[in-house]
Amino acid sequence: MFNNIIPAFLVGGLICVVGQLLMDLTKAKITPSHVLVGFVTCGVILGALGLYEPLVKIGGAGATIPLSGFGYTLAKGAMEGAQSGGLIGAFSGGIQATAVGIAAALFFGYLVAVVFNPKG
Amino acid sequence: MPNSDLRPPTLKVTPEEYKEITKKLTPKPKVVKNTILAFLVGGLICSIGQIIINSYMLYLGLTKLSAQIAGTATLIFLGALLTGLGVYDEIVRVGGAGGIIPVTGFANSMVSPALEYKKEGYVFGVGGKLFTIAGPILVYGIASSIIVGIIYLLLR
Amino acid sequence: MKNKKAGNQSVFFQNPPVVISGYSVVGPKEGQGPLRDSFDVILKDTYDGEKSWEKTEAKMLERSMRGAIDKAQVPLESVDYILAGDLLNQIISSNFAARQLGLPFIGLYGACSTMALSLALGGMLIDGGYASKVLCSASSHHDTAERQYRLPTEQGNQRPMYAQWTVTGAGSILLADAGNGPKLTSATIGRVIDYGETDTNNMGAAMAPAVADTILNHFQDLNRPPDYYDLVLTGDLGVLGLQLVTELLKRSNLNIRNTFTDCGVMIFDTEQDTHAGGSGCGCSAVVLTGNILSRMQSGEIKKVLLIGSGSLHSPASALQGESMPAIGHAISLEMQ
Numbered sequence: 350m351f352n353n354i355i356p357a358f359l360v361g362g363l364i365c366v367v368g369q370l371l372m373d374l375t376k377a378k379i380t381p382s383h384v385l386v387g388f389v390t391c392g393v394i395l396g397a398l399g400l401y402e403p404l405v406k407i408g409g410a411g412a413t414i415p416l417s418g419f420g421y422t423l424a425k426g427a428m429e430g431a432q433s434g435g436l437i438g439a440f441s442g443g444i445q446a447t448a449v450g451i452a453a454a455l456f457f458g459y460l461v462a463v464v465f466n467p468k469g
Numbered sequence: 470m471p472n473s474d475l476r477p478p479t480l481k482v483t484p485e486e487y488k489e490i491t492k493k494l495t496p497k498p499k500v501v502k503n504t505i506l507a508f509l510v511g512g513l514i515c516s517i518g519q520i521i522i523n524s525y526m527l528y529l530g531l532t533k534l535s536a537q538i539a540g541t542a543t544l545i546f547l548g549a550l551l552t553g554l555g556v557y558d559e560i561v562r563v564g565g566a567g568g569i570i571p572v573t574g575f576a577n578s579m580v581s582p583a584l585e586y587k588k589e590g591y592v593f594g595v596g597g598k599l600f601t602i603a604g605p606i607l608v609y610g611i612a613s614s615i616i617v618g619i620i621y622l623l624l625r
Numbered sequence: 626m627k628n629k630k631a632g633n634q635s636v637f638f639q640n641p642p643v644v645i646s647g648y649s650v651v652g653p654k655e656g657q658g659p660l661r662d663s664f665d666v667i668l669k670d671t672y673d674g675e676k677s678w679e680k681t682e683a684k685m686l687e688r689s690m691r692g693a694i695d696k697a698q699v700p701l702e703s704v705d706y707i708l709a710g711d712l713l714n715q716i717i718s719s720n721f722a723a724r725q726l727g728l729p730f731i732g733l734y735g736a737c738s739t740m741a742l743s744l745a746l747g748g749m750l751i752d753g754g755y756a757s758k759v760l761c762s763a764s765s766h767h768d769t770a771e772r773q774y775r776l777p778t779e780q781g782n783q784r785p786m787y788a789q790w791t792v793t794g795a796g797s798i799l800l801a802d803a804g805n806g807p808k809l810t811s812a813t814i815g816r817v818i819d820y821g822e823t824d825t826n827n828m829g830a831a832m833a834p835a836v837a838d839t840i841l842n843h844f845q846d847l848n849r850p851p852d853y854y855d856l857v858l859t860g861d862l863g864v865l866g867l868q869l870v871t872e873l874l875k876r877s878n879l880n881i882r883n884t885f886t887d888c889g890v891m892i893f894d895t896e897q898d899t900h901a902g903g904s905g906c907g908c909s910a911v912v913l914t915g916n917i918l919s920r921m922q923s924g925e926i927k928k929v930l931l932i933g934s935g936s937l938h939s940p941a942s943a944l945q946g947e948s949m950p951a952i953g954h955a956i957s958l959e960m961q
Contacts, residue, residue, distance in 0.1 A: 351523060354516045361515025361571070362508035368566030369507035372783070373498040377824040381561075381569045381782055382602045385578060388570055389610040397617040410519035413537060414544060415511070415570045416606070423610050427618030431625075439618025443611055450572065451607065453542035454549070454579050455599065461553040462583035462595045468555030469671045469678070469768040469778045471821035471948055476633065478841045480834055481877040484820045491822070491830045494868050496786040503783070552779050561781025568781050581780035585772050588677045602780075 360408025392420020510564025548573030578602035632846025641808035642751040647914030648692030652793025663915035682766035683721035686795040693797035705756035710739035739763040740910040741933025741954040745812035764795035765905030790899035796910030813843040813955040829866025831949035832934040837873040839953035860909035860933040861889040863901035888912035
């Protein structure tokens with residue numbers, strides 16, 4: 350049951366290393382926001398090409414927790430939606446598959462923003 | 470546009486030469502140290518995620534898919550909470566991309582602008598700023614997933 | 626009428642205005658730095674009881690203005706003008722601080738060069754006979770600047786090693802046509818210089834050419850030897866900017882051998898993790914009103930050249946890919 354933790358650590362760590370190298374070795378214009386957008390989009394593309402699936406199989410949470418995993422889930426959902434619901438499914442599938450994550454981020458984000466004040 | 474060609478006296482260095490000097494003197498990021506820290510912090514967050522998912526399956530009897538979704542939501546909550554407590558920016562200061570790329574970093578990018586601009590009201594301040602950085606992520610993620618779905622349909 | 630202009634860009638004061646008092650208010654981080662003993666007020670936290678950091682900054686600036694007037698023991702109404710500026714949009718900190726004082730107010734924007742700019746203009750007003758007392762002020766606040774120019778303070782981000790830390794602080798100097806204290810003897814107004822730096826984290830590199838240009842013109846205009854000053858002090862170039870300006874001056878054949886340093890380098894310890902040092906309008910304002918004035922009054926240093934350095938970009942211009950224009954204004958203070 351708990352033997353999947355070390356693979357999660359390794360895969361998750363390596364994905365983050367890619368992001369760190371992107372930030373350190375490229376121009377200063379690459380901000381955290383650019384890295385996040387890039388990772389989601391790459392996740393969608395890799396997911397669509399079937400190249401992200403093996404990472405998820407090996408790393409579990411190590412591949413789904415990084416934002417590229419969010420992209421992978423979006424792509425997977427869109428393809429499954431297209432399979433079962435045609436064009437409408439292609440539009441709704443991605444959001445459906447990630448709905449809980451988006452809603453959670455929105456809801457918890459709002460709550461925290463209301464309760465706390467920035468510390469600086 | 471950079472200006473040179475100034476009335477003398479002025480620098481006996483052209484903007485091109487200056488670019489070289491700046492490049493030579495600008496300290497480089499500590500790539501090796503940053504990379505190791507990103508690996509450790511990112512790996513740690515992902516393994517905490519895995520432990521949460523495992524426990525949801527073991528103790529709550531959730532299916533693998535539900536446990537994954539619930540685990541992700543839990544991490545988002547933790548990321549948001551740590552941002553509110555003023556801790557998450559410290560995690561990223563040390564861990565760099567290791568703190569930015571996991572969903573906890575996504576939560577941080579939503580909460581931090583909302584928190585910061587709360588003084589500007591609950592509609593434009595909190596409501597609007599929640600999407601300053603999350604907006605582009607969702608726009609590019611969802612739009613590209615729709616394109617993927619359509620291509621999938623066409624190739625089927 | 627005698628001409629008080631010297632060379633291309635400089636003025637010298639025939640009846641040099643006197644710095645009769647200075648007052649500095651700083652945030653907690655600055656209060657832990659190496660200059661902590663020289664500040665008049667150190668805030669316990671970055672809010673200081675206010676609801677937002679913008680309010681704190683305006684309050685800090687007002688406090689430094691009143692502090693300088695009280696220290697000089699002159700009535701508030703005897704001040705002819707307030708010259709003040711800060712980094713926020715529409716210079717709100719200065720506007721709101723001036724609202725509380727009810728004195729004639731001239732708002733300035735010179736980015737981080739504001740303190741030197743306000744002193745240069747204040748000197749001209751007094752020596753020109755248009756005023757007998759002018760209050761010159763500038764302020765910045767780390768958190769208000771950070772969110773206006775960069776990212777929300779709680780957003781995770783790794784700052785590059787050459788990035789600087791905006792100083793939380795406000796400084797005010799009361800200039801008068803007579804009195805005891807260091808005299809403002811000359812000023813050099815800078816040109817806007819842009820050597821093509823586009824990285825908004827690298828303000829030192831953006832500002833160094835403008836500062837070096839102003840220094841070259843100052844020494845030529847006033848025909849002063851390079852070792853005229855005991856201390857040549859740049860506003861907020863930081864570690865990298867100071868190295869760059871030294872290199873630029875060396876290549877332009879001006880060798881200032883005396884102590885050549887930077888307020889941004891002085892204000893923080895390397896252990897404080899600010900990377901390249903301090904920046905912001907408040908940086909040179911509090912170092913000048915705190916450390917430098919007291920060292921001049923004690924006689925440790927007699928002649929000081931301060932070159933305030935400002936980067937004149939905005940977040941919008943940076944996003945549109947424009948390089949960062951910069952400016953440097955110099956003022957000389959001399960103790961007789």
